[in-house]
Amino acid sequence: MRRLVTELVLPLLPRLSPGRARLRLGSNTAHYGDAAAELEAFARPLWGLAPLAAGGGSFEHWELWRRGLAAGTNPGHEEFWGAVTDVDQRLVETAAIGLALALAPEAVWDPLSGRERDDLAAWLLHSMSVEAVDNNWRFFPVMVGLGLDRVGVRFDPGPNLARLERLESFALGGGWYSDGPTAQRDYYVPFAMHYYGLLYATLAADRDLGRAGRLRERAAAFALDFQHWFTSDGAAVPFGRSLTYRFAQGAFWGALAFAGVEALPWGEVKGQLMRHLRWWSGRPIRDSAGLLTLGYGYAQPALAEQYNAPGSPYWALKAFLPLALAAEHPFWTAGERAARELAATSVQPEAGVALMRCERGRQVVMLSAGQHHTWVRHGAAKYAKFAYSTAFGFSVPGGSWGLEQGAFDSTLAVSDDGTHWRPCEVPDCLSSRGGLLHARWTPWPDVEVDTWLLPRPPWHIRVHRLRSGRGLSSAEGAFAVDRDPAAYRAAEGPGHARLDSPAGLCVIEDLCGARSGELVLPLPGTNVIVPRTVIPTLRGEHEPGEHWLACAVLGLSGPCSSTPAPSGTGPASGWPEPPGLEEISALLPGGHPFGDR
Known part of the structure; x- marks a missing residue:
């Protein structure tokens, strides 16, 4: 997994802007402007790089990301990302920066100068004051709060606690959430609602023990349903939006490990994630330069949503959260197990499937x-x-x-x-x-x-x-x-x-x-x-x-x-x-x- 993170990130380096705050991967066709799209491409690799650093893995180019954080949050720099506004794509990308501060401050915060820290903190603090979409977006200021808390930046915790209350109101039972007050029951439940919830349950457990317990319990229940979404060789059912995030589909299994939730035996949790990553490794999802493409099983721009820019696919790196764990964690020490025998049919009424x-x-x-x-x-x-x-x-x-x-x-x-x-x-x-x-x-x-x-x-x-x-x-x-x-x-x-x-x-x-x-x-x-x-x-x-x-x-x-081929209107013989x-x-x-x- 460490090698794969590096393989995915290294092709990005030649595309960094002179100030390192922007990653320009191609023409932006998302509904948001170039500044947000280039911030997105810059920030999303942190979903893999931050766990890599937290677990002791090496990456020789952290200085590039530190320079980018300093330039992107400096209002006087030509590559300033701009202040986060209401319902702004920039708010989405603050979550990855919050994670990096929470897991790897020695890589992204400690080497910054005092002025650079002040600029980064001010930019993030402002992002916590804007309006978010009433769905998994409410987790983004919570993620920022986890990062600022780790590096000693003070803020009022009240608004984030209110956001968490609202997020918990989307619980449906059986471990399921809706992604806001909508009918959607798709991969945003595992790779957003549960993923961020498990990060919070781990990093804030000492001060919000009751909520952490509820978030863990829901994730454990959800795992029993979610295992039915994967084949024995790791393929996940393609369904819903944001399929261009690809192996983020399996990120939930890594989040279980990070939070220490043994919903299934550790060997089975490990097997679910590893088989999924191997399944994707055989797909033509990178271009000749090694960049992840828009699409699912191949480069297919027609599949993309209107909020997908060239850097959007790098949300896939959320699958690498277990890299933050120590080598002696049971996720790593357990032998990988094959998928268990499951019922031929699993009816999941919360999702309507x-x-x-x-x-x-x-x-x-x-x-x-x-x-x-x-x-x-x-x-x-x-x-x-x-x-x-x-x-x-x-x-x-x-x-x-x-x-x-x-x-x-x-x-x-x-x-x-x-x-x-x-x-x-x-x-x-x-x-x-x-x-x-x-x-x-x-x-x-x-x-x-x-x-x-x-x-x-x-x-x-x-x-x-x-x-x-x-x-x-x-x-x-x-x-x-x-x-x-x-x-x-x-x-x-x-x-x-x-x-x-x-x-x-x-x-x-x-x-x-x-x-x-x-x-x-x-x-x-x-x-x-x-x-x-x-x-x-x-x-x-x-x-x-x-x-x-x-x-x-x-x-x-x-x-x-x-x-044999069927004849007439009867069923095909042999089955x-x-x-x-x-x-x-x-x-x-x-x-x-x-x-x-």
Whole structure:
């Protein structure tokens, strides 16, 4: 891990500005200006460098960061970052500086002159007085407070205690938080809410013992659910926003170690983090100069949110917090353990998801019917699709014209003109009764769709009740499969579509037999795992009125060429059959017309 931190940081050095306060990694396309973007790139490496120094690791270039801190907080310097204002990206980056002061003052504070310390302290103290977004952002002044307290700078603790009270009000039970007063239950829960909470519980335990205990207890409970989000080889389910932070997905496991929370045996906690880092080490996520790129499985700028600048991916370095621990800590001395055997299905109602463990843990599929996000770019694709897979990822749209541009994997899209399509975007009336997920969505005022999702590993079942005041076309996609391998077999026809390739097997079966199958080739650069895919899809035509649709979807990673192609509308042979309509009917509230088919 020490070597990896250095490997990630060294390519940044030639990009430092003359005063060392700015890191210029490329054109800034975030909604905030260049000064904040270049501060972000400068500060985020500290998430890895500060733990490295705290644990005794060497880094030969600390002087560069000290010069940058001095210049960036000096109002008279040409590279001054500017004062932090309300709801300001600069406030986000103060957290990494607070961590550096708290963990490694001898590297970033002690060598500064008196004037330089005064400037840095004044800049940070001012940042604690501004308005933050009412979510995990409230932790940023708390992080600054931890750093200032370590270096002996006095401040009023009252506002931070009030912020912590507000943050604790977002607790949902079962170890879960919401990220503010919203529906979001994504990676901001582990790599923000819990991560900062565990830092506070460790560094402020002597003066806030009760809160520290609660934060630890919630993290321990959350770990039991969160382990289901990872495959046996360390891949995490791609879901939600900020996926460009990549191995920050696993930062929670390191934070458990830092806080001494043995939620799982230490060998298992260590295994979760190490496998995750190894999984990412095999992905093309750095450019030819060694810089982390915007994207997920590869450089994919179209995936980025409007708050992602070139330096944003370096939040990934939050995964290296265990480097602050002594060599004799049980996290380091424990032998790495494989992931434990977990239940095939884990329903997590606080998040509105069900996670299916397939292929003996080699793939995890998340079914989701409980979230939406209308603010971030591609929010519907990142939150409101029906299924998210560690093997097949998900896709974001490449345009608004046709199925190829829409890239409608793992969702149902409807159209009233055959050209412009509307998928599930803002689900409502959410529930997760007995493992059956339900959502209602309204693509037009006179069109209402109820969707139920049923996990039956390795299959999942989707049922839709479509009530429409207009004639509609429908397209329901399975997973998006890599189409670059040349040797693959495909089948499409009445009631089914299938692709079997070295990249995996994907099948979608119409359980009612009314739709026809086809293969859709979406635009390149739409899927988050691989750049070119094909989506097995069911197509249907529907007159005004009420219609019931049902399908079964199977996705298996790796080559499955020995499995015969399906014929007709029955399930693919060689694998457990999905439940029939009679079983599905019994699960749906109030019954439906499937029973007489």
